[in-house]
Amino acid sequence: MTAQDTIQEESQWGAVDEWLKAKRADREVTNKHPTNAGLRDSSDTRSWMHIREIVTGGPQRSFHARQSYEQLGATKKLAASLAIQGYKQPSKPAAVAFAPIMKGESVVLACASGAGKTIAWLAPLLQRLASIEEDTDEKAAQGSVRAIVLVPNNDVGLQILDAARDLARGKIRASIATGEHKWASQKQRMGNGLELLVATLGRLRAHLEAPTPSFSLAGTVAVVCEDFETLYEDRELLESYERLRAGLPSNCSITLVTSTLSDSIKQRVLNEIPNIKVLEVPGLHRNSPGLRHTLVDCSSHRALLTSVGPSRRQAREAAFDARMEALGERLHAQPARQTLVVVNTMETCERVEVALKELSILGGGRRRPRVLAFHGRMAPEKRQAALHAFARPVKKDPTLRAPPPRILVATDRLSRGIDLPGTDHVILFDFPRDGAEYLRRVGLASRGDLDGKIPAVTSFVFDEQVAFAHALLNLDESGKSISIE
Numbered sequence: 001m002t003a004q005d006t007i008q009e010e011s012q013w014g015a016v017d018e019w020l021k022a023k024r025a026d027r028e029v030t031n032k033h034p035t036n037a038g039l040r041d042s043s044d045t046r047s048w049m050h051i052r053e054i055v056t057g058g059p060q061r062s063f064h065a066r067q068s069y070e071q072l073g074a075t076k077k078l079a080a081s082l083a084i085q086g087y088k089q090p091s092k093p094a095a096v097a098f099a100p101i102m103k104g105e106s107v108v109l110a111c112a113s114g115a116g117k118t119i120a121w122l123a124p125l126l127q128r129l130a131s132i133e134e135d136t137d138e139k140a141a142q143g144s145v146r147a148i149v150l151v152p153n154n155d156v157g158l159q160i161l162d163a164a165r166d167l168a169r170g171k172i173r174a175s176i177a178t179g180e181h182k183w184a185s186q187k188q189r190m191g192n193g194l195e196l197l198v199a200t201l202g203r204l205r206a207h208l209e210a211p212t213p214s215f216s217l218a219g220t221v222a223v224v225c226e227d228f229e230t231l232y233e234d235r236e237l238l239e240s241y242e243r244l245r246a247g248l249p250s251n252c253s254i255t256l257v258t259s260t261l262s263d264s265i266k267q268r269v270l271n272e273i274p275n276i277k278v279l280e281v282p283g284l285h286r287n288s289p290g291l292r293h294t295l296v297d298c299s300s301h302r303a304l305l306t307s308v309g310p311s312r313r314q315a316r317e318a319a320f321d322a323r324m325e326a327l328g329e330r331l332h333a334q335p336a337r338q339t340l341v342v343v344n345t346m347e348t349c350e351r352v353e354v355a356l357k358e359l360s361i362l363g364g365g366r367r368r369p370r371v372l373a374f375h376g377r378m379a380p381e382k383r384q385a386a387l388h389a390f391a392r393p394v395k396k397d398p399t400l401r402a403p404p405p406r407i408l409v410a411t412d413r414l415s416r417g418i419d420l421p422g423t424d425h426v427i428l429f430d431f432p433r434d435g436a437e438y439l440r441r442v443g444l445a446s447r448g449d450l451d452g453k454i455p456a457v458t459s460f461v462f463d464e465q466v467a468f469a470h471a472l473l474n475l476d477e478s479g480k481s482i483s484i485e
Helices: 003-011 016-030 043-050 074-083 092-102 117-136 154-170 181-192 200-210 230-235 235-246 265-274 302-306 312-333 346-358 381-393 435-446 465-476
Strands: 050-055 106-108 145-150 174-179 194-199 222-225 253-258 277-280 292-297 338-343 370-373 406-411 427-429 455-459
Touching: 003 106, 016 092, 043 181, 050 465, 074 117, 074 455, 092 106, 092 277, 106 117, 117 145, 117 194, 117 222, 117 253, 145 200, 145 265, 145 427, 154 174, 154 194, 154 381, 154 465, 174 200, 174 292, 181 194, 181 200, 200 235, 200 381, 230 235, 230 265, 230 338, 265 277, 292 312, 312 346, 312 455, 338 346, 338 381, 338 435, 346 370, 346 406, 370 381, 406 465, 427 435, 455 465
Parallel strands: 106 253, 106 277, 145 194, 145 222, 174 194, 222 253, 292 455, 338 406, 338 427, 370 406, 427 455
Antiparallel strands: 050 292
């Protein structure tokens, strides 16, 4: 955790017990009027809300390319494996990235969130690894790793590892190396040789710089870096990446993957890797056309108005109270099977989770939702269990009672590459701080479904956030790109 993260954590602390106690007292009063069902009447709630609703503009974009995977150069075996996993036709990023990655060229792959970029680079990488194995008639040697995939966190790593194993259909030795898995097991697998290693930069550096390194880079032919632009936001990560790149063989290809690409970072990459190709897919820095986005300005909430003058802590409490009331109203007004609530910090995540479990947020005879959480303080297995419980497909059987609605409260780390199929409603409890973060978070609404379904997005703002939010929605509504400089 960086110093900035620590400050953000501290700035969002609040007396959870005191807040819930007040809410319970409020509920005792409102429960005397059954129509309220734990919420103020929606017309009363909306009286202090300023709501703007837009639909993102711009030309409609087809998710799929016109070519087939075989036309792009995929073997019949790989094309069949892709079809089994639901990828019957390549995405637009796959159309531009398949051939160069398969040939071992270095590329920057920049495309919007939800455009299908993971499979776009993973499929040709797996074909390249299979081709090397066929040509040499041998697996990676002991103490050697043929391809390395760098990920921002363990959860993204597990998702990519599963996808690779599914596509390779068990014919690849692949493993993961992060701080949330046992060192000894990682070292043993690397020592035995791997075709594919998924790792965080910190853990990878520790293995390479150990007194007895876990493996050698001499046999590495490819490195992929997911969400690479964020490396330039962290000095320590950037140093680790540069040390890794300096130790790679001259014939090792580098694939840099991102959903945002500033001109300054692009130029820096071109200076560092002169032979790299920059592949920018149409739609970069634009949210999906047809996306329904509701902006809720909470500035006029009575608690905020009465907090002018008291301490900053009281003002923050009032802001949290306003957003919680707005959250309840939105969940009531827009009931969904799967709702994702995105927050800035672990503290806020825990607090919203507890509050939602305490409050009767739906009412009206609807079933009480199942509330789940996802943040860095949770054990890895609990995070994975929450993701699986939230995204688990619902069986369409009219004879069975439908499961209760699901709400997942998650920190921003979820926007770093995690797919959540079936999400109906994305709520930004904490509004993004810049254009790049806005694209990543709103992009959660476009990620994980192959049927073209686009869920709704709701954002809560107040005070100084309002003008910035309206400016972003203006760009979205007109279909223009969003600046990330």
